[in-house]
Amino acid sequence: QPLRIDVITIFPEYLEPLRAALLGRAIERGLLEVGVHDLRDWTHDVHRAVDDAPYGGGPGMVMKPQVWGEALDDVCGEHTRLVVPTPAGRPFTQETAREYATERHLVFACGRYEGIDQRVMVDAARRMPVDEVSIGDFVLVGGEVAVLAMVEAVARLLPGVLGNPVSAEQDSFSDGLLEGPSYTRPEVWRGLTVPSVLRSGNHALIDRWRRDESLARTFHRRPDLLERLPEGSLDERDREV
Numbered sequence: 001q002p003l004r005i006d007v008i009t010i011f012p013e014y015l016e017p018l019r020a021a022l023l024g025r026a027i028e029r030g031l032l033e034v035g036v037h038d039l040r041d042w043t044h045d046v047h048r049a050v051d052d053a054p055y056g057g058g059p060g061m062v063m064k065p066q067v068w069g070e071a072l073d074d075v076c077g078e079h080t081r082l083v084v085p086t087p088a089g090r091p092f093t094q095e096t097a098r099e100y101a102t103e104r105h106l107v108f109a110c111g112r113y114e115g116i117d118q119r120v121m122v123d124a125a126r127r128m129p130v131d132e133v134s135i136g137d138f139v140l141v142g143g144e145v146a147v148l149a150m151v152e153a154v155a156r157l158l159p160g161v162l163g164n165p166v167s168a169e170q171d172s173f174s175d176g177l178l179e180g181p182s183y184t185r186p187e188v189w190r191g192l193t194v195p196s197v198l199r200s201g202n203h204a205l206i207d208r209w210r211r212d213e214s215l216a217r218t219f220h221r222r223p224d225l226l227e228r229l230p231e232g233s234l235d236e237r238d239r240e241v
């Protein structure tokens with residue numbers, strides 16, 4: 001059955017984009033299920049408080065464990081992987097997206113940057129896998145935008161979501177390299193031409209050119225990715241690029 005995704009947040013309206021365009025159509029087609037929940041529905045006080053001052057002092061507020069505990073008790077099930085976006089998390093990469101696309105149920109807990117009381121993740125880890133992940137080395141106001149990014153990265157890998165499934169294999173990172181430049185008509189635009197090899201019809205040459213462009217771009221923009229390539233990824237020809 002389709003991957004089920006639930007998002008718990010104090011800004012449910014932030015997740016509306018999941019209902020639009022490609023993702024919205026995939027949901028309508030039953031290729032994945034998405035539920036969005038307002039964390040405040042699990043508060044019991046008149047102020048619907050979800051955070052409090054941090055023990056030990058310091059700036060900002062920390063999200064209360066009781067509210068999160070009750071929300072997760074209701075939303076998580078026996079096949080749930082809990083994902084908590086945070087700048088302090090392990091890197092979320094294309095590999096992570098591929099793993100998540102094979103899950104049955106993902107629950108995303110959107111916290112403020114100051115964080116959720118750590119005991120919420122400790123308690124959840126007693127009965128399900130819990131991933132604290134970061135989408136990049138920068139700080140957002142909350143986890144919602146990170147969830148939008150991760151859900152999009154995962155959903156596009158699900159069967160039937162992308163019109164042209166091959167592109168999921170060919171996009172950046174699938175072979176560990178960055179994707180090279182792309183071109184379309186017109187052949188000359190503002191005096192700029194399309195590399196002639198792409199119009200040669202010689203697909204062996206075209207593939208070779210594209211690989212060289214990927215290697216060069218990766219070398220210049222992300223040399224760290226070259227370090228991480230699995231052994232044997234680069235042949236003699238590649239090393240000359």
Ligand SMILES: NC(=O)c1ccno1
Pocket residue numbers: 085086087113133134135136137138139140141142143146
């Ligand atoms: N870098 C991140 O993933 C993040 C999540 C919340 N704030 O920043």
